[in-house]
Amino acid sequence: MPNPDLTALWEEHTRSEFETRNVEATMATMVGEPYVNHVPTMTGGVGHDELERFYKYHFIGANPPDTALTLISRTVGAASVVDELLLSFTHTSEIDWMLPGIAPTGRKVEIPLVAIVQFRDGKVAHEHIYWDQASVLVQIGRLDPDGLPVAGVETARKTLDRTLPSNTLMRNWARSEGKPLGSVRPRSGGRPA
Numbered sequence: 001m002p003n004p005d006l007t008a009l010w011e012e013h014t015r016s017e018f019e020t021r022n023v024e025a026t027m028a029t030m031v032g033e034p035y036v037n038h039v040p041t042m043t044g045g046v047g048h049d050e051l052e053r054f055y056k057y058h059f060i061g062a063n064p065p066d067t068a069l070t071l072i073s074r075t076v077g078a079a080s081v082v083d084e085l086l087l088s089f090t091h092t093s094e095i096d097w098m099l100p101g102i103a104p105t106g107r108k109v110e111i112p113l114v115a116i117v118q119f120r121d122g123k124v125a126h127e128h129i130y131w132d133q134a135s136v137l138v139q140i141g142r143l144d145p146d147g148l149p150v151a152g153v154e155t156a157r158k159t160l161d162r163t164l165p166s167n168t169l170m171r172n173w174a175r176s177e178g179k180p181l182g183s184v185r186p187r188s189g190g191r192p193a
Contacts (some may be wrong), residue, residue, distance in 0.1 A: 006119050007074070010081045013124055016060075018069055023056045035126035040133040042097040043097040064089045072112070072159060083115045086156055087131070091140050098136065105140045110156035 009029055016025035026050070027034075034051050036044035043058070045051035057096040067089040086108045090094075094103060117124060119121040137143035138152035145151065149169045158164045165172040 005083050006117075007076055007081075009119070009122070009124065010083070010117055014069060018063070018067060021060050021063075023052065023060050023106070026055055026060065027052055030124045031120050032093065034124060036129070037127070038097050039128045040131055041098060041100060043100065044127075044129075054097075062096055064092045064095070066090050066092075069113075079119050080117075081115075081117045083117070084159075085113045085115065085152075086157075087111050087113045098131075099140065101127075102140070102142065107140045108153075109136055109139045110153050111136055112156055112159040162192060 003103070013026060013029040016022045016029065016036045030048075033047050034045050034181045036051055036054070037106050040162075043054070045054040069085040070088070072084040072086060074084070088108070091099070091107050091109060094101075107186070111131050113129060114189045116130075118126050132150075132155055134143060134148075134150040135152055135155045137148055144151065151169060154164075154168070
């Protein structure tokens, strides 16, 4: 397939995973021996049969009904797509791939997620998916953020709204207020003086 439209293929793949929830259609977008790794929990699969099993019994059909992906940003290369996404769901079922072994809590979760997708021969070859597992655990009530440098849904909100405050977890942030900066500011054109 010369010059495949990687964006269209990736969107077809995620639509099959999250909207139509069709394992066969998802697998049809992938090479014969694909690889998926959800990095924080090391879930996914290597090879067609393992990944089809994962999708069929532990991912596509197992996601809560209100699971949704919202695209924040996308970078497309010659053989790759990197998506920054917002994943949201209500924890109404056990989610093997993200919260293995944790019974449903009924809590709402919103989490920034990054998908790094590589393509070969016009198909998805492999995916590395990253998210902040501590934020997920805070949101479902399984991790107490008190005294820890972790946040809950605030991570998703900050990703969507840059006007929200930064450095809220840094106890020493207030100490630098009013201190001299001494940095070189860029001239017009964006280059330092």
